[in-house]
Amino acid sequence: MTVADERSGQAGGHVAPGGQRRWRAGTVFGTLGIVFAALMVILVVLLAVDQQVVTAVAARLQGETVPWTLERQRLGRNLEALRLEGLRVLTARDAGGRDEALFVVRMLAAQPGVGDDPRAAELVAEVEGFLTRVAGGAGRSDMLEWEALSARLRLLADDLSVEGGQRVTVELERMTRVMRLSRYKLMVSVLLMAAFLGSSLFVLRWLLILPLQRIRRELSALDGRAAPPDMPLATLAEIRAVGDALVRFHATLRENEEVRRKLEHLATTDGLTGLCNRRHFMGLAADELARAARYQRPISVAIADLDHFKRINDSFGHAVGDQILQGFAALVGDTLRQTDRVCRYGGEEFAFVFPETAPDEAARLADRLRERLAAAPLLLADGRQVAVTFSIGLADASAGTLEEGLAQADRALYAAKARGRSCTVVAEPRRLQP
Amino acid sequence: MLKKAILGVFVIFAMSAPLAPAEAAERALRVAVLSHSPPMSYVDASGELTGFNVEIMLALCDAMAVRCEPVGVTLDRVVDGVAAGDFDFAAVSLLATPERRARVAMTKPYYRSFSVWFARPAVKPGAGRVGLVRGGAQARYAQGHGWATLMLDTHDAVIAALAAGTVDATLLPMPTALAIQQDVRIRALGLTTTVVQDAELSGDVCLSVNPRDPALLERLNEAIDQIKRDGRFDRANSRFIPFRLQ
Numbered sequence: 001m002t003v004a005d006e007r008s009g010q011a012g013g014h015v016a017p018g019g020q021r022r023w024r025a026g027t028v029f030g031t032l033g034i035v036f037a038a039l040m041v042i043l044v045v046l047l048a049v050d051q052q053v054v055t056a057v058a059a060r061l062q063g064e065t066v067p068w069t070l071e072r073q074r075l076g077r078n079l080e081a082l083r084l085e086g087l088r089v090l091t092a093r094d095a096g097g098r099d100e101a102l103f104v105v106r107m108l109a110a111q112p113g114v115g116d117d118p119r120a121a122e123l124v125a126e127v128e129g130f131l132t133r134v135a136g137g138a139g140r141s142d143m144l145e146w147e148a149l150s151a152r153l154r155l156l157a158d159d160l161s162v163e164g165g166q167r168v169t170v171e172l173e174r175m176t177r178v179m180r181l182s183r184y185k186l187m188v189s190v191l192l193m194a195a196f197l198g199s200s201l202f203v204l205r206w207l208l209i210l211p212l213q214r215i216r217r218e219l220s221a222l223d224g225r226a227a228p229p230d231m232p233l234a235t236l237a238e239i240r241a242v243g244d245a246l247v248r249f250h251a252t253l254r255e256n257e258e259v260r261r262k263l264e265h266l267a268t269t270d271g272l273t274g275l276c277n278r279r280h281f282m283g284l285a286a287d288e289l290a291r292a293a294r295y296q297r298p299i300s301v302a303i304a305d306l307d308h309f310k311r312i313n314d315s316f317g318h319a320v321g322d323q324i325l326q327g328f329a330a331l332v333g334d335t336l337r338q339t340d341r342v343c344r345y346g347g348e349e350f351a352f353v354f355p356e357t358a359p360d361e362a363a364r365l366a367d368r369l370r371e372r373l374a375a376a377p378l379l380l381a382d383g384r385q386v387a388v389t390f391s392i393g394l395a396d397a398s399a400g401t402l403e404e405g406l407a408q409a410d411r412a413l414y415a416a417k418a419r420g421r422s423c424t425v426v427a428e429p430r431r432l433q434p
Numbered sequence: 435m436l437k438k439a440i441l442g443v444f445v446i447f448a449m450s451a452p453l454a455p456a457e458a459a460e461r462a463l464r465v466a467v468l469s470h471s472p473p474m475s476y477v478d479a480s481g482e483l484t485g486f487n488v489e490i491m492l493a494l495c496d497a498m499a500v501r502c503e504p505v506g507v508t509l510d511r512v513v514d515g516v517a518a519g520d521f522d523f524a525a526v527s528l529l530a531t532p533e534r535r536a537r538v539a540m541t542k543p544y545y546r547s548f549s550v551w552f553a554r555p556a557v558k559p560g561a562g563r564v565g566l567v568r569g570g571a572q573a574r575y576a577q578g579h580g581w582a583t584l585m586l587d588t589h590d591a592v593i594a595a596l597a598a599g600t601v602d603a604t605l606l607p608m609p610t611a612l613a614i615q616q617d618v619r620i621r622a623l624g625l626t627t628t629v630v631q632d633a634e635l636s637g638d639v640c641l642s643v644n645p646r647d648p649a650l651l652e653r654l655n656e657a658i659d660q661i662k663r664d665g666r667f668d669r670a671n672s673r674f675i676p677f678r679l680q
Contacts, residue, residue: 104676107677
C-alpha cells in the first residue's frame with residue numbers, strides 16, 4: 001500500500017480520482033462484524049425480555065392467580081355449604097338440630113372470606129336474614145322464597161368456580177400470546193440473520209472474490225506484447241493497490257520487451273544496410289541447408305562483391321560508399337524472393353542463400369539483379385551519377401556443408417573477378433569423393 | 435394432674451410416630467401443639483392426637499420434607515415458648531396481634547377468623563363471669579375491658595366450667611365455637627351466641643415461628659402455599675370444619 005493509501009485509509013472512505021469511493025478491508029469487514037454483533041445482541045435482548053415476561057406471568061400465575069382461583073372455589077364451596085345448612089334449618093325435626101344448623105349458617109355468614117366478593121356478601125346476608133326470620137317455622141310462601149334463594153346460591157357458586165378457572169385461562173392465554181410473539185420475533189431475527197449473512201457473502205464476493213479472480217485472470221494473461229490489463233476501479237483499497245501494481249508491472253514488462261526487441265535487432269542486423277549480419281545469416285542459412293538436405297531439395301548459395309568499390313570510396317568518399325552499399329542492399333531486398341536470405345558478409349561483400357533453387361535458376365536471379373542495378377545508378381547531390389556493378393559466384397549447396405558451399409561460391413567469385421568483373425560464375429558441381 | 439396427662443400423651447405420640455423417615459438424619463423440628471382444643475387439636479376417643487392444626491402440621495412437615503416432633507403445651511405457653519426458641523414453630527392458630535408479632539415471627543395467614551360470645555340467656559358481653567383460656571386473644575380482650583373472668587388452661591376446661599355453672603359466659607375463636615356448639619352438655623344449656631367482629635378478636639390467623647429462624651419462616655410460607663395448591667389443606671378442612679375456612 002502506498003503512502004497516499006495509508007493516509008486515505010485513516011479517514012475510512014476516500015474518493016478516488018475516478019470518483020468512486022474506496023474503503024480499507026479492515027473498515028469494511030470490521031463494520032460488517034459490528035453490525036453482526038449488534039444484530040446478535042438485539043436478538044438476545046429480545047429473547048431475554050420475552051423470557052422475563054413469561055417468567056413474570058408464570059410467577060404471578062403461581063403466586064397470585066392460582067391462590068385467588070382456589071379462594072374463589074372455596075367461596076363457591078361455602079355457598080353450597082350454606083345452601084345445605086339452610087335446608088337443614090328448614091327441615092330439621094327438632095329445635096336442637098335447627099339451632100345447630102342456624103349456628104353454622106351464622107358462622108358461615110360471618111366468615112371474612114364471604115366479604116371478599118360483594119355479590120356473595122349480599123346474597124349470604126339475605127339468606128342469613130331469611131333463615132333467622134323463618135327459623136321458628138316456615139310457611140308455604142317461605143319455602144318458595146327459599147327455593148329462589150337456593151337457586152341463586154347454586155348459580156353464584158357456579159359463577160365463582162367458573163370465574164376462578166376463567167382467570168387462569170386469561171393468564172395462560174396471555175402467556176401463550178407472549179410465547180407466540182416471541183416465536184415470531186425469533187423467526188424474524190433468524191431471517192434477518194440469514195439475510196445479513198447472505199448479503200455479507202454477496203458483499204464479500206463482490207468486493208473480494210470477484211476482483212481476486214479478475215486479478216488471477218489478468219496475471220495469467222499478462223504479456224508485455226499484449227494490451228495493458230483492464231482493471232476496473234475496485235472498492236477495496238488493497239485490491240485497487242494490487243490492480244494498480246498489475247498495470248505498472250505490465251508497463252515494465254512492455255518496456256523490457258521493447259528493449260529486448262531492440263537488442264535482438266542490433267544483434268542480428270547490419271547497422272549500415274539493415275540486412276542480416278553475418279552471424280545471424282550463418283544461423284539462418286544453416287537451417288535452410290539442413291531442411292533442404294532433409295527433404296533432398298535443391299538449394300544454392302552465393303557471394304557477391306561490388307566491383308571497384310575501393311576506387312569509389314577513394315573518389316567520392318566513404319559517405320558515398322555507404323550510400324552505394326545502402327542502395328545496393330535496398331535493391332537486393334526488393335528484387336529477391338521472400339524466401340531468399342541475404343546478409344552483408346563483410347565490407348562490400350554480400351552472401352546469399354536461395355532455398356528450392358538450383359544454381360542455374362539462381363544465376364538468372366543474379367542477372368536480373370545486375371540488370372536492375374544497371375538501370376538505377378546512384379544520383380549524387382552534385383548531380384553526378386555513379387554506376388556500380390557487382391560480381392557474383394554461385395554454388396550448389398544441396399550436398400555438403402554451408403562452409404563448403406560458401407567456399408565454392410567464393411572461388412566462383414574469384415573466377416568472376418578474373419573474367420573481368422560484372423558477371424556471374426556458377427561453381428562446377430563437386431565431384432563426389434571416392 | 436391434667437398437665438401430666440397431656441405430657442404423657444405426647445411422650446407416647448412422639449415415640450410412636452416418626453413423621454418423615456426420609457429425613458431421619460436431620461434434627462427433628464420441635465412443634466408446639468395444643469391437646470384439648472377441638473376441632474383444631476385434641477385427643478380423640480382412641481387416644482390419638484388429631485384435629486385441623488395437627489393435620490396441617492403433618493402436611494407442612496411433609497411438604498418441607500422435615501421430621502417434626504409435636505410437643506404438647508397449653509395456650510399460655512405457646513408465644514413464650516416460641517419466642518424463647520423452645521419450639522421451632524407452633525401448630526396453633528394465633529390471631530396475628532401486634533403484641534404477638536413483636537415477640538415471634540408470624541407466617542402468612544392461613545385463614546381468617548373472628549370470635550363468638552357464648553352466654554346464658556340475658557348475659558350481655560362483659561356481664562357475668564366469663565370463662566377464658568389463658569393466653570388467648572379473647573382472655574387479653576376481657577382483661578383489657580375489666581371483665582370478671584375465670585382463667586382456665588384448655589377449651590375443654592371452659593366447656594366443663596360452662597356446663598358446671600362455674601361461669602356464665604365465654605368468648606371463643608370461631609372454629610372452637612363450632613365444636614362447642616356440637617357438645618351435648620352445652621346444647622342442654624341453651625346458650626345464646628353472638629358473633630364478635632371486633633378488631634382485636636378477628637382477622638388473620640397465623641402460625642408462630644422462632645424469630646431467630648427466618649429460613650424456617652420462609653419454608654413454612656412456601657409450604658402453606660403448596661398444601662393449599664395440592665388440596666391437603668382442603669382435605670383437613672373438610673375433616674374438621676363444616677365449611678371452608680377462608
